[in-house]
Amino acid sequence: MSLAGKIALVTGGSRGIGEAIAYRLAEEGAAVVLCARHLEPAAGVAKTIEARGGQALAVAADIGASADADRLVAACLDRFGRLDILVNNAGITRDGLILRMKDEDWDAVLSVNLDGAFRCARAALRPMLKQKQGGRIINIGSVVGSMGNVGQANYVAAKAGLLGLTKALAREVASRDITVNAVAPGFIETEMTAGIPDAIKQAHVTQIPLGRFGTAAEVAATVAFLASEGAAYITGQVIHVNGGMWSS
Ligand code: NDP
Numbered sequence: 001m002s003l004a005g006k007i008a009l010v011t012g013g014s015r016g017i018g019e020a021i022a023y024r025l026a027e028e029g030a031a032v033v034l035c036a037r038h039l040e041p042a043a044g045v046a047k048t049i050e051a052r053g054g055q056a057l058a059v060a061a062d063i064g065a066s067a068d069a070d071r072l073v074a075a076c077l078d079r080f081g082r083l084d085i086l087v088n089n090a091g092i093t094r095d096g097l098i099l100r101m102k103d104e105d106w107d108a109v110l111s112v113n114l115d116g117a118f119r120c121a122r123a124a125l126r127p128m129l130k131q132k133q134g135g136r137i138i139n140i141g142s143v144v145g146s147m148g149n150v151g152q153a154n155y156v157a158a159k160a161g162l163l164g165l166t167k168a169l170a171r172e173v174a175s176r177d178i179t180v181n182a183v184a185p186g187f188i189e190t191e192m193t194a195g196i197p198d199a200i201k202q203a204h205v206t207q208i209p210l211g212r213f214g215t216a217a218e219v220a221a222t223v224a225f226l227a228s229e230g231a232a233y234i235t236g237q238v239i240h241v242n243g244g245m246w247s248s
Pocket of ligand 1: 011
């Protein structure tokens with residue numbers, strides 16, 4: 001599953017699932033550009049990759065801001081000269097029941113989780129098309145984008161939209177050997193889920209046939225496969241990594 005010589009860009013690579021993806025792609029031989037709003041933790045991940053013998057670049061970028069996707073891809077091209085793999089991983093939550101949901105909570109989640117992925121994909125496709133050597137776009141969705149969830153209308157709408165973006169883009173760029181897929185995690189142990197009270201966590205676990213939350217490394221393994229040559233004939237798909245809690 002070697003990614004030697006490939007350049008990967010991972011949004012939200014400073015912690016959680018994105019951090020695990022950055023490490024895994026680097027282990028497979030890719031040079032990794034990772035971004036987050038806060039530079040220091042992202043730079044820490046880049047340093048770790050370099051200490052292990054890999055190549056990495058950390059960039060401070062807010063993918064919810066319209067100019068940052070282009071700036072991010074430009075930084076990647078400046079440093080490594082090309083881009084082969086984009087992982088749209090950065091995501092946020094602003095939970096609340098719909099009657100109490102503020103416009104700004106709706107807008108914030110849509111602008112990072114969906115608009116940001118669209119802008120990063122558009123910016124990444126320019127060099128990928130120019131290079132004429134195919135490419136990979138992997139969007140990190142969520143099980144709730146397919147099954148829905150109480151108190152997350154904004155997040156669910158964004159993740160469901162991301163699946164639509166995945167399928168539309170997959171058809172649009174397939175003739176150029178660029179594949180576009182989504183990985184939809186279930187409950188994964190990260191900072192995003194750390195705040196869930198224990199009693200609620202236990203209730204969730206009873207709904208998961210494998211009987212536990214997943215790990216970021218387990219999501220990263222699926223992303224690494226989709227990024228590899230072995231996944232060349234997979235496009236427009238959603239791969240669920242959720243311990244069996246839901247299937248389409
Ligand atoms: P975390 O909150 O642990 O990490 C989020 C990462 O995204 C951080 O690196 C954060 O850095 C970065 N980020 C957030 N907002 C922005 C922004 N506007 N621009 C750039 N970077 C940003 O999340 P997880 O690792 O848990 O989640 C990663 C992805 O997986 C998300 O898309 C999430 O929706 C999805 N997911 C997670 C699940 C889970 O159970 N954990 C389940 C299903 C899906 P910084 O704060 O410095 O910007």
